[in-house]
Amino acid sequence: AQSVTQPDIHITVSEGASLELRCNYSYGATPYLFWYVQSPGQGLQLLLKYFSGDTLVQGIKGFEAEFKRSQSSFNLRKPSVHWSDAAEYFCAVGAWGGYQKVTFGIGTKLQVIP
């Protein structure tokens, strides 16, 4: 069974500081990996995804993530955080089994302070 762990429920960073959100997954084969962002009262927006190939993936809004098979991790990074990045971030792992089965982490809520 696939699973996702986001060990940090809340993270607070200063505006302009770098950010790394952690994600560990469990899956037997090469997974599909995703990061979504959710602003308050909004739906989930896809930030980036990894299926295969280059393990460093670039996404929207200046975010990137690195797939590390040996550590079963897919951490999300941004070099300089903006106040508008305050939101909740969800890591997810997907697998195709007749449908796209996606398992989500519980989310990391990011607070950005001036």
Next chain:
Amino acid sequence: DAGITQSPRHKVTETGTPVTLRCHQTENHRYMYWYRQDPGHGLRLIHYSYGVKDTDKGEVSDGYSVSRSKTEDFLLTLESATSSQTSVYFCAITPGDTDTQYFGPGTRLTVL
């Protein structure tokens, strides 16, 4: 924008009443999904559909039913709403040429 709308966006109802939520898509995607989002649980799959009249259960399907009589509409029904079904419900689609899910804006349901 994945062309997904959900209605209603907010609903307050009483325990024991039936409730139907609608997900509408405009691009004839084959796969559609219903999730619920609760604090501490992330998103959990309720039901999914892989075509007209083709549906199956997800991990938290008890107390929910779905129907898909047209490609563009996927309905989620709570036959007799309970307070434990107070949640935010999201619809999602998978475009045929990708393995990525795209989400609608959500429906906030409160069962009193």
